[in-house]
């Protein structure tokens with residue numbers, strides 16, 4: 001989970017539209033939020049990922065659901081309130097269901113900084129406080145199959161790529177020819193791009209990256225050799241903000 005920023009209300013979500021469609025929901029329980037432009041606007045906020053678990057929602061658009069932070073059954077007047085809507089996957093949305101976020105608050109990634117309440121150890125979220133614990137339990141963030149296993153797969157792949165980058169560093173140090181330098185730069189850039197807010201499971205990847213002694217050595221040696229560019233440093237610093 002990463003911190004997200006909410007941009008202004010979509011143009012089509014006018015007060016008149018919200019009023020008539022909210023009344024329609026209250027009268028007939030119509031899925032008034034289930035419209036393409038609204039879903040697309042929400043997807044833009046989260047870089048096409050689930051706001052809770054960071055799985056890819058672009059791959060299977062049908063898998064995306066409009067999540068009502070204050071649940072629609074108990075808060076029907078907020079069914080089209082922009083600040084109450086989040087892009088979520090079917091599984092996170094289903095797990096959270098009609099949980100009352102007022103009496104038992106959970107992390108809202110548009111309001112809270114997830115790392116204040118949660119941390120990651122061995123691909124499992126750990127709570128730092130009651131809000132973090134509620135979030136893990138309510139959204140089921142440590143479900144073995146759908147969450148922990150996915151983070152493990154992505155994390156293991158990243159660890160392997162970091163090791164490969166270290167091998168390229170050694171090759172470069174043995175002979176500092178341009179070809180070897182470029183291959184090293186390319187793999188390090190790829191690693192850092194996997195740890196940006198636009199990438200799936202970016203909190204997991206960033207946390208692994210910034211706790212990796214191997215990556216730390218690669219960066220330090222590349223700096224010593226004068227081949228750690230400003231661009232790489234920017235990507236490094238941006239990913240550090242996602243560590244959980």
Ligand SMILES: [Zn+2]
Nearest residue numbers: 050053089092
């Ligand atoms: Zn999810």
